[in-house]
Amino acid sequence: MTSRIRNQSVLVAGGAGFLGSHLCDRLLAEGARVLCIDNLLTGSLDNLERAFSHPRFEFILADVVKPLPGRITRRRFDRIYNLACAASPPLYQADPEHTLLTSVLGTKHLLDLSEAKAARFLLTSTSEIYGDPHVHPQPETYWGNVNSTGPRACYDEGKRCAETLSFDFDRAGRGEVRVARIFNTYGPRLSAEDGRVVSNLVSQALAGADITVFGDGSQTRSFCYVADLVGGLMALMEHDGPQPGPINLGNPTELTVRELVEVVLELTGSSSEVTHAPLPTDDPRRRRPDISKAATVLDWRPSTSLTQGLNATIDWFDQQARARKVASAADGVALSA
Structure with missing residues (x-):
């Protein structure tokens, strides 16, 4: 895949976010030229610290809900990744109108750009389009069980509409489209x-x-x-041949939240007590991807164990907490001087 990506000109919308920043790093490592655009409502320039050290990286502050500025549309692109949308319930519910428009208008603006540049387009959709599923595990053929008027609908229905736009664009012969349905993802940042x-x-x-x-x-x-x-996203983007349809990307190992708590407590050595709060409205009861299509079409499967991934994540959170303490202490000294 490295030889294909080397020297590609790639746009990553939402590239300052958790997932987008890791994608930028990986694309740069593979030799691509990367333009990251983000409105920084939920992303952070801190996530791009490594990317900014690359001469082939550039950042532009932009909101895909609005028409894209000329300094973006005048450029050439080979690939366009659309990761532009808040992905956690508290954040996407903070401004539900903007969340919905990001998925709908934002996807429309990026699809138009991909058509103008003859660039392959990848939409990061979500397992949330399955809602609170009646089919388990969830295959791509399942149409879902979504509350279209609930508090999560701005994200769920926005992504469903973004998929509709993307596949209609593809059926009309206006460009090549790839759609990934992402399940719960975690890690540093x-x-x-x-x-x-x-x-x-x-x-x-x-x-x-x-x-x-x-x-x-x-x-x-x-x-x-x-x-x-990230490896799955890139494999899907670089997949040639007929339209593969939506593809689930996630880890099929299923565990309860209680089981996850036990693992985190063990790995951190924490003696924290567990408290309970009401379950949020429309929170899915079960979530597990059927990734047989990804395995067949992309030859992709996750390889990082939960323990390996959580240890890396815990180390990162610990480093961030220590850095905040140092910064706070320094601020206190400065104020008292």
Whole structure:
């Protein structure tokens, strides 16, 4: 794959986010020229610290909801990755209108750009399009069980509409489209404030705070390490041949939130107590991808064990916490001087 990606001109929308920044790093390592655009509502320039050291990397502050500026549209691109959307419930529910428009208008603007540049386009969709599923595990053929008027609909239905736009674009012969349905992903650069289950548990355990479990903890999730997921995205983008349709990307190992808590407590050595809070509205009870299509079409499977991935994630969270303490102490000294 390296030989194909070397010297490609790649646009990554949402590239300052958790997943997008890892994708930028990997593309740069493979020899691509990368333009990252992000509105920084949920992303952070800190995530791009490694990318900024590359001469083949550039960042432009832009919101894909608005028409793309000329300094983007005048360029040539071989590949366009659309990762532009908040992905955790607290963040995408903070401004549901903008979340929905990011998926709909943002995808439309990026599809138009891909048509103008004859660039292959990849949409990062989500397992949330399956809603609270009645079919388990979830194959790509399952149409889902989504509450179209609930508090999560801005994200769920936005991504479903983005898929519709993308596949209609492809059927009309206006370009090549790839669609990935991403399941729970974790790793370094997750924000402690974004409300995802791994970041919540790890940050609380390291701080010795009470660990919050929503509901009774019997709900299940399947967690994929970020490096594996990025490899899947790139394999899908570089897949040639007929339109493969949507492809699930995730780790098929399923565990309950209670089981995840036990693993995090063991790995961190934390003595945090577990507390319970009401289950959020429309929170899926079970979530596990059927990745047989990814294995067949892309020859892709995740390879990082939960223990390996969590250890790397815990180390990163611990380093961030220590850095914040040092910075806080330095600020205190400066103020008292």
